[in-house]
Amino acid sequence: MLSQKMIDRINVQINREMFSAYLYLAMAAKMKELGYSGIGKWLTVQYHEEMFHAMKFVSYLHDQNATVTYRAIEVPEFKEKEIKPLFQHVLAHEQGVTASIREIMDLAIAEKDYATQTLLQWYISEQIEEEKNASEILQNIDLLGNSAQGLFMLNIELGKRDASVPLDFNKV
Numbered sequence: 159m160l161s162q163k164m165i166d167r168i169n170v171q172i173n174r175e176m177f178s179a180y181l182y183l184a185m186a187a188k189m190k191e192l193g194y195s196g197i198g199k200w201l202t203v204q205y206h207e208e209m210f211h212a213m214k215f216v217s218y219l220h221d222q223n224a225t226v227t228y229r230a231i232e233v234p235e236f237k238e239k240e241i242k243p244l245f246q247h248v249l250a251h252e253q254g255v256t257a258s259i260r261e262i263m264d265l266a267i268a269e270k271d272y273a274t275q276t277l278l279q280w281y282i283s284e285q286i287e288e289e290k291n292a293s294e295i296l297q298n299i300d301l302l303g304n305s306a307q308g309l310f311m312l313n314i315e316l317g318k319r320d321a322s323v324p325l326d327f328n329k330v
Contacts, residue, residue, distance in 0.1 A: 161269055165224045167262055168215050168274075173229045174258055175212035179205045181234035181251065185244060192239060194309075196317025203321045204248075211284070218277050241309055242299045249292035256285040 160168075186201035219226050238244040259281045266274040295316070302308025 160219075160222045160224050160271065160274065164262075164265060164269060164271060164274060165219065165222075167265055168219055168224075169227045169229075171258060171262060172212050172215045172219075172226065173231065174255065175208050175215065177231050177234065178251065178255060179208035179212065180231050181236070182208060182248075184234045185236060185238075185248075188236075188239065189244070194241070194313050196313035196315070197241065197244075199321075200316035200319045203319045206321060211281070214277075214280075218274075222273070241312070242296065242304055245292055245295045245299065249289065249296060252285065252288040252292055256282075256289060259285055 182201045182204040186198040186205065189195075189201060190198035216226050236244070236247055238247055259278060263275065263278045263282070265271075266278060295312070298312060299308070302312065
């Protein structure tokens with residue numbers, strides 16, 4: 159049985175994951191408006207992943223007979239209109255999400271909540287991938303010299319990202 163403190167903390171994380179989704183959706187819209195449809199697609203796929211992350215936590219709370227509490231999602235704010243600063247924002251955001259997941263793990267360890275620890279291992283691995291993806295995109299931008307031709311190629315490459323996410327939250 160989950161403690162109320164854990165239930166509350168996971169509900170906060172659900173909100174944070176949904177905010178992440180909303181942020182990436184807003185970024186995708188801006189990139190598409192600026193003509194970067196491939197980068198917009200990559201960010202839209204990221205939106206779907208973040209919603210999957212939120213719903214995986216929701217499913218876990220339901221499986222634990224805990225109450226899910228949805229809260230208002232803040233309006234995402236970002237000013238970046240250039241690709242490199244945008245992905246620097248993405249990386250910083252993902253690092254913040256990683257820190258948040260680690261806080262939940264610290265609570266799960268303190269409470270000897272082994273079920274939540276098991277769930278969080280998946281998120282920890284996922285965050286390694288999220289940070290790696292943003293870092294690699296930034297490395298590619300640096301390799302390309304942030305040139306128009308390089309950004310054109312990056313836009314095409316990021317547009318190839320697959321948009322499929324699993325629907326069964328318990329089998330991932």
